[in-house]
Amino acid sequence: MEKKLISKKTGKRKKIVLIVMGALLVLALIFPFALNIYLKNKLPELVNEKTPYQIRLADFSLNLFKGDISANSINITTKQTKDPTVTQINGNIKSLRVQNFGIWKAIFNKSYHIKELQLIDPDVKVILGKSKEKKDAPKKKINFGIENILVTNGHISVKDKNKKDVVTGKNVNINLTEIKLSENVSKIPVEFKNFKIDAHDILITVNDFYQIYATKIDAKNKQLNISEFHLKPIESPALYNAKNVFDLKINQLAADNFTVSKDSLIIENAKFVKPQLTVTSTNKKEVKENPKEVNLKIGIKNLDFGQGSVLIQQRDKTKVASVDNFHLNLKDIVFDKKTVKEKIPFAFSTHNIEFENIYFKTDPLQAVNIKKITSNDSNILINDIAFTALGKSATKDVFNIKTEKVEILNNTSKFAGQQLQLQLGKINVYRPHVEIIAATHKSKVTKKSNTAAPDLLANLGALHIIDGTFVQKKEGHDKMKVDNFNVQLNSVTTNKDILKESIPFHSKSQLITAKKIDVDAGKYYRLKVDQIKNTGKETALNNFAFLPKYSRAQFNRLIAVEEDLYTIKAKSVAITDKNSTLGAKTSIDVDQIIFDGIDCNIYHDLAPPDDIGIRYMFSKKLRDVKFPLYIRNIDIKNSHLTYEEVAEKAKIPGKLTFAHFNAKIRDVNSAKMKGKPTMVKVDSNFDFFGDAPTDVHWQFDVANTNDDYAINGTINNLSVQNANLFVRPYLNVSLDGQIHYLKFDYKGSSKQIGGNFYFKYTDMQVNFLNKNTGKERKLLSAVANIFVKNDSKGEPNHVEVDVKRDPNKSFFNTLWQGIMEGLKKYLI
DSSP states (O other): OHHHHHHHHHHHHHHHHHHHHHHHHHHHHHHHHHHHHHHHHHHHHHHHHHSSEEEEEEEEEEETTTTEEEEEEEEEEEOOOOOTTSOEEEEEEEEEEEESOOHHHHHHTOEEEEEEEEEEEEEEEEEOOOOOSOTTSOOOOOEEEEEEEEEEEEEEEEEOTTSOEEEEEEEEEEEEESOEEOOOTTSOSEEOSEEEEEEEEEEEEOSSSEEEEEEEEEEETTEEEEEEEEEEEOSOGGGOSSSEEEEEEEEEEEEEEEEEOSSEEEEEEEEEEEEEEEEEEOOOSOOOOOOOOOOOEEEEEEEEEEEEEEEEEOTTOOEEEEEEEEEEEEEEEEESTTGGGSSSSOBOSOEEEEEEEEEEEEETTEEEEEEEEEEETTEEEEEEEEEEEOSOOSSSOEEEEEEEEEEEESOOOEEETTEEEEEESEEEEESOEEEEEOOSSOOOOOOOTTOOOOOEEEEEEEEEEEEEEEEEEETTEEEEEEEEEEEEEEEEEEETTGGGSSSSOEEEEEEEEEEEEEEEOSSSEEEEEEEEEEOSSEEEEEEEEEEESSOHHHHHHHOSSOOOEEEEEEEEEEEEESSOBOSTTOBEEEEEEEEEEEEEEEEEESSSOOOOSOOOOHHHHHHTOSSOEEEEEEEEEEEEEEEEEEOTTOSSOEEEEEEEEEEEEEEEEOSOSTTSOOEEEEEEEEEETTTEEEEEEEEEETTOTTOOEEEEEEEESOOHHHHHHHHHHHHSEEEEEEEEEEEEEEEEOSSEEEEEEEEEEEEEEEEEBOTTTOOBOHHHHHHHHHHSOSOOOSSOOOEEEEEEOOTTSOHHHHHHHHHHHHHHHHHO
């Protein structure tokens, strides 16, 4: 009985469970259909009641199990509202299809993932509302993803709260499959397996400062074509946190066989037709940096730019640089996290470059114009270069430089980290013409000692400058002119340390030649050289000339006080350098200088007022040289010197000639070079007045501040006729007889000269002359000759000479006064 009762209860429970399960099953089967019917009828009403939008749609379908949603003939409008945070949406969508939308995950886990989204004929206009988020509030992370997107014949317009375009597009057709989003900002934000994009009149606002526009985009089967691409700045240059603002137009952009992944963008071929780049300076020297680590790779097998142009301008639209037309082809381009850290942020294997009509302004007074630059891998050819002065300056030199052609051969230069490694086989510069327009009041530029030298390593096989010309002008007159020069430098090297030296490069060997050099050497002179040749340590000059600009009469009218007028010529000058340097630490260390065939004339007229300036001794002049100076040996050979002096009312000038002049000058120095001797020694021989063999020996110590010196010499067989050429104007006497020799052995300083004087003669007669008429004063001469010794028998006794030096007279004047004093003591 009990068993029957238990069995009866159990069966009843099963029946209840089955009824409940059946009911739930019926509800599960009926609920989607009921919900679908409910949402179809109530969704527009719910949207209209609960949101600021009004929506109408037809054929709404929902599958809660599959997550499929579809609707047709969707129309959405925004109700009138004064709330600025409401995003305004207005438009129509012919058909909407959503496949495999995880509805339950969206409801309970806030995860929004869609297998496929289809939009058919969408025509939507959106105006974004003002953000409700506080500035400091953290942004909520949304888990969102769409695997496939299909948009057909879309018309889209999205504007920001200020009604500025954010995204617009017409006839937009998009088909993307297997889309994957990346949260790593250093990588490409999206990747996909297959794509097809067709759109017209696309506008995308990249940020607050730039927009991208294209009339057409067509991408399919790994092919991309963009027509009339334009990266356009949309604000005033002053508002940009950048040194430059870029405006890029491309008539046609094409790429084929490319693959996009989250880590890389690989393109087989990319071509840009008629790119036009305009760069506008913001005049900002410093900007806030916002560095981002790049962790992606871009590889382009073949990149081609055709018919391009570049314009760089100041904020006020003043042109700074431009390229009218360029073609650029690069092979095997790689851009990745390694190359981006280099000076040039990408690497490539080979290149072909052609630029036409290049212009750039180096500063307000100078500009460069280049007709054409071509480069094919390792060789660069530059045609018709002009470095042109845009005006004149009173404080700064300006330049006009032109050259027909420059060849840069075997260029394998590269950046290694931040170091530029220049590797050039050869540079040829053809027929350059260099013109310098000198400033009239040149300002002194103080070089900053703490300026860091660029990190540079350069190796140049050879530099050849061929058939150049040079001219320097000042106030319309030629200051220096070179009719022809050539330069050959071999194995040229430099680095950041060598750049700090006076000559910022080293060369293994060199050959520099110049012809027809003409230099303005100051107020009264010009310096001319027929030819100069330099091979490094050896320099040779042919037909050197230091010539006055004016005649003697003109010169006398120009000078304020007495001054010598020089005319100097030399057949050749040979200089052998030892270890000289020029620049901030100038040091002249020369082994030898040889002057051959000097013809020197010194003219002095006593008519102008006396020069009362102090004349310093040669030892002091050398001591006052500011830099270390040492010349081991100076040879003067086969030369001729003439000194002419015109005394007031003299009928003929006093004249000294030194024919067949030869001299050796040793150890010329400034007493500033450590370890070098300071005693200068001069040994000379010549024919005084052309027929009197003479030798003179002179020495002085540059380091001696008393300017002590010693000088001795002998003049043999001097004819009285030649002696009278100088004695007559200054002593107002003439001599008859025969001079065998005169000797002097003097010592002196800056204050006096003195020593022994020897004079041997026979049949000597002294004739006194009238100072005004030049005629002989016979009575005075007859009386005087009674006291003059007619002959000096045997070896003459010396007379002692002691003459105080006039500080306003030169050393040679003092020496001559010493000789004249000796003659007076013998003859009178």
